[in-house]
Amino acid sequence: MNQGQYFSPEGLEKLKKELEERKYVLRKEIATKIVEAKDLGDLAENAEFTEAKEMQAFNEGRIEELDSILKHAQLIFKPSGGIVEVGSTVKAKSPMGEHTFTIVGASESNPVQGFISNESPLGQAFIGQIKGNEIEVRTPKGFVKYKILEVL
CATH class of the missing domain: 3.10.50.30 (Transcription elongation factor, GreA/GreB, C-terminal domain)
Structure with missing residues (x-):
């Protein structure tokens, strides 16, 4: 069972922004590059197509990773006592x-x-x-x- 990682509110927000950027901006940019590369012809020897597909694979992998991290993330709240804990x-x-x-x-x-x-x-x-x-x-x-x- 994944216990999750600890995040400050700022750290969690940073990951959420990265996820949104990858899902809604970068995905579209990569899809456009793939279409443009296909238009160049033979895919077997098309470096632009290969590069765009590698970018797509990396981006999709990172999206899955971020989804999992955010799903299991544990938010750090400001500790209240005098005992050292995460966030202290x-x-x-x-x-x-x-x-x-x-x-x-x-x-x-x-x-x-x-x-x-x-x-x-x-x-x-x-x-x-x-x-x-x-x-x-x-x-x-x-x-x-x-x-x-x-x-x-």
């Missing part, structure tokens, strides 16, 4: 300094901007913790300790 912003201190992380679903993660996946080792270690707790996370360079300073 965590201020933490490590030997490298203070950090601010927001726990998001895997599709929206961007570690450089401080958005970490709930499925990542760091995200998993933060989930369920409260202010004042210390966690230890295994990284490629060894273990790193974090002290949770604040849960927003």
